Amino acid sequence: MTLLADLATPVVMGILLGGLYAVIALGLSLVFGVVKEINIAHGDLVILGGYFGYVAMTMLGIDPIMSLVIGIPILFGIGFAIQKYLLNRAFRISMDATLIIAFGISIILESTYQLVWTPMSRGLTTPYALDSISVGPVHVPLVYLLDFIAAIVVMLFLHEFLRRTYLGRAIRAAAQDRKAAHLMGINTDQVYAFTLGISAAFAAIAGVFLGLTFSFTPVSGMAFLIIALGVIVLGGLGSIVGTFVGAIVFGVVQTVSGHFFGVAAQMLAAYTMVLVVLAVIPRGIFGSR
Amino acid sequence: MPEQALLKVSNIDAFHGSFQALWDVSLSVNPGEIVAIIGANGSGKSTLIDTISGFVHPAKGSIEFEGNNISKLEPFHIVKLGISQTPEGRRVFPDLTVLENLIIGSYNSKARPERAQNLKRVYQLFPILEDRRAQLARTLSGGEQQMLAIGRGLMSNPKLMLLDEMSLGLAPLIVNELYKALREIRKRGITILFVEQNVRRSLIEADRAYIMEAGRVVLSGNPAELREEEKVKRAYFGA
Numbered sequence: 192m193t194l195l196a197d198l199a200t201p202v203v204m205g206i207l208l209g210g211l212y213a214v215i216a217l218g219l220s221l222v223f224g225v226v227k228e229i230n231i232a233h234g235d236l237v238i239l240g241g242y243f244g245y246v247a248m249t250m251l252g253i254d255p256i257m258s259l260v261i262g263i264p265i266l267f268g269i270g271f272a273i274q275k276y277l278l279n280r281a282f283r284i285s286m287d288a289t290l291i292i293a294f295g296i297s298i299i300l301e302s303t304y305q306l307v308w309t310p311m312s313r314g315l316t317t318p319y320a321l322d323s324i325s326v327g328p329v330h331v332p333l334v335y336l337l338d339f340i341a342a343i344v345v346m347l348f349l350h351e352f353l354r355r356t357y358l359g360r361a362i363r364a365a366a367q368d369r370k371a372a373h374l375m376g377i378n379t380d381q382v383y384a385f386t387l388g389i390s391a392a393f394a395a396i397a398g399v400f401l402g403l404t405f406s407f408t409p410v411s412g413m414a415f416l417i418i419a420l421g422v423i424v425l426g427g428l429g430s431i432v433g434t435f436v437g438a439i440v441f442g443v444v445q446t447v448s449g450h451f452f453g454v455a456a457q458m459l460a461a462y463t464m465v466l467v468v469l470a471v472i473p474r475g476i477f478g479s480r
Numbered sequence: 481m482p483e484q485a486l487l488k489v490s491n492i493d494a495f496h497g498s499f500q501a502l503w504d505v506s507l508s509v510n511p512g513e514i515v516a517i518i519g520a521n522g523s524g525k526s527t528l529i530d531t532i533s534g535f536v537h538p539a540k541g542s543i544e545f546e547g548n549n550i551s552k553l554e555p556f557h558i559v560k561l562g563i564s565q566t567p568e569g570r571r572v573f574p575d576l577t578v579l580e581n582l583i584i585g586s587y588n589s590k591a592r593p594e595r596a597q598n599l600k601r602v603y604q605l606f607p608i609l610e611d612r613r614a615q616l617a618r619t620l621s622g623g624e625q626q627m628l629a630i631g632r633g634l635m636s637n638p639k640l641m642l643l644d645e646m647s648l649g650l651a652p653l654i655v656n657e658l659y660k661a662l663r664e665i666r667k668r669g670i671t672i673l674f675v676e677q678n679v680r681r682s683l684i685e686a687d688r689a690y691i692m693e694a695g696r697v698v699l700s701g702n703p704a705e706l707r708e709e710e711k712v713k714r715a716y717f718g719a
Contacts, residue, residue, distance in 0.1 A: 357592070360584050364573050371571040374533065376559035376588035376636060 196328045201450040202443055203329050209442030210339030211404055213435045214397040216419040216426075217345060218390035224429035225366040225386045227286070228278060231293040234416030235300040236391050240266060240398020241407050242304060245313050255315045255399045256337075262395040270391025275384040282383075297412065304409035315402035334403040341400050342438070345393055346431055352389075362386055366429070421465045427478030436476055440464070484547065486511045486640055486671050487532070487563075492541030492551070494531045501527040502538070503695045509640065514662065514672045516682035519692035525675040526568055528692070529644050532673075533565045534558040545640070560588040562639035566646065568675075570629040574618035578609055581617050581628055585635030594637055601668070602631040605661055623654035630661065634670075641665065643674040647681070659685050683707060 219233045230236075240262060247258030273296060281288035314320075322333040353359040365372040365382045372379055401407060401415065418441065426437025441461055448460030468476070485508040494502040502524050509515045519525045530536050532543060534555040543551040550558055564585075573581050582602060586595040603610040606627040612620060617628060626646060633641055643662075647655040662685065666672055676682040682689055683703040691699040691712065699709055706712050 357583075357587060360576070360580055361587060363576060363580075364584050367573045367575055368571050370535070371567065371573065373535070373555040374559065374565050374567060374571075375584050375632070376556045376591075377584075378554070378556045 199329045201446040205443030205446035207335035207339040209439030210342035213342040213438035216422040216434050218393035219419045220423045220434045222390045226383045228289045232297040234412030235297045236394035237398045238412040240395035241402040244399040244402050263392045266395035267388040267392040271384045271388035274387035279380045312406045312408050314406035338400045427475030430477040433477030488544040490542050492538035494536050494538045513687045516686035516689040517675045518682050523692040524695040529642050564633040564636045564638035565642040566629045566633045568644040570625045572617040572625050572628050579613040585632035591637040598635050640671045
């Protein structure tokens with residue numbers, strides 16, 4: 192077996208896994224680009240999406256992906272409310288205040304998950320969870336392919352939404368110049384609430400696909416937040432394409448290093464790569480500013 | 481009998497933190513007028529404009545627009561009532577295209593139904609914007625960005641336009657063109673209140689002017705009267 196054929200499966204899996212990371216990171220990236228907040232609780236919202244899929248599947252017998260029809264609006268509402276009633280107010284005090292409040296939300300969410308769902312590890316074990324697809328020498332689990340499709344759908348939606356709707360243009364305008372946005376008659380507080388709502392709706396999607404791919408516990412959110420931060424920094428702040436490419440690079444480095452050096456080396460390799468890339472191109476792969 | 485003022489600012493004080501930027505300022509603008517606010521840097525002109533726009537709420541006094549007190553309203557609400565501001569430094573959205581900048585100008589719910597019509601009028605006023613509609617605003621020259629900023633303000637369907645330092649840093653030929661556009665805008669029935677450091681120019685273009693110093697209105701009147709004021713002559717015309 193040549194090295195190339197040996198590498199094919201981990202590389203393809205890394206690219207597809209990057210799709211999952213992209214869905215997780217896009218919501219975080221959107222809020223960072225527009226509201227200039229680092230939403231520390233984003234990973235916990237993703238996990239909430241995972242638990243939502245878990246409840247839909249185990250208690251109601253609904254496929255987790257189908258349950259997003261309800262999960263997306265619920266998470267949207269939670270995100271909208273968090274920004275409107277907590278972060279917008281903290282914002283007027285200082286940026287540090289939003290960070291601390293988001294941290295508090297994170298702790299509250301994690302503790303709530305422990306109480307409701309116990310610290311046990313959960314996963315979304317669907318009938319297709321173990322299916323895999325083989326093309327030539329490449330064998331990948333079906334759910335990895337679903338992760339990637341989800342990323343493409345979320346990205347296209349976000350791209351079109353930001354370009355074609357009044358609210359999307361208002362979000363971009365508010366990101367570029369807050370005062371000028373006010374002068375256009377834009378209620379920026381409302382725009383920020385919508386932005387966090389959309390970010391949380393993406394977290395609902397990310398959570399379900401995360402649950403299909405891996406198992407999670409009440410405290411898994413932080414691990415995925417850190418991956419998402421690495422992805423955003425790698426891809427360049429505030430760029431959809433950058434986040435996507437960053438996620439794929441991150442995923443491939445993880446799976447390939449895991450393939451050769453074992454699971455323990457994955458995060459070490461991925462973060463070493465983030466630091467090296469930043470040392471060479473501090474703005475990230477697609478960074479403009 | 482005097483007609484009702486479109487905008488009536490009465491005895492306002494305004495602060496930036498603990499610094500008092502406006503002291504007992506009063507001013508009125510009648511429908512269809514072009515009125516200038518003249519003053520040096522730091523005289524409070526921009527604060528006055530921002531107070532009318534709702535970014536700063538006056539600590540004392542009132543601001544009435546069409547007879548309604550607007551001094552406690554937020555900026556996005558004031559835009560919807562019909563006051564647009566073209567800010568100092570133009571502040572176009574650099575990473576939106578020219579067309580997107582204009583469309584976002586019609587964001588308020590009253591302006592949206594008239595978007596197509598207003599866009600046509602803006603293109604008539606500044607044909608260069610139509611040629612450049614697909615370009616990012618950051619690629620425009622300073623003069624073109626100012627045209628875009630004015631066009632964007634017109635898209636909100638204003639009754640009153642506030643223009644802050646429109647000609648700052650622009651070549652005289654372009655400034656001529658911009659003032660020509662203002663006269664055209666006035667012909668369309670839109671009232672104009674502009675802030676300017678260039679006294680000569682202001683007194684040529686405006687029907688009336690207010691002169692500010694250190695946060696107070698120190699003189700007001702029509703251009704002929706103001707040119708005869710000793711203070712104006714000494715301070716601005718070196719006589």
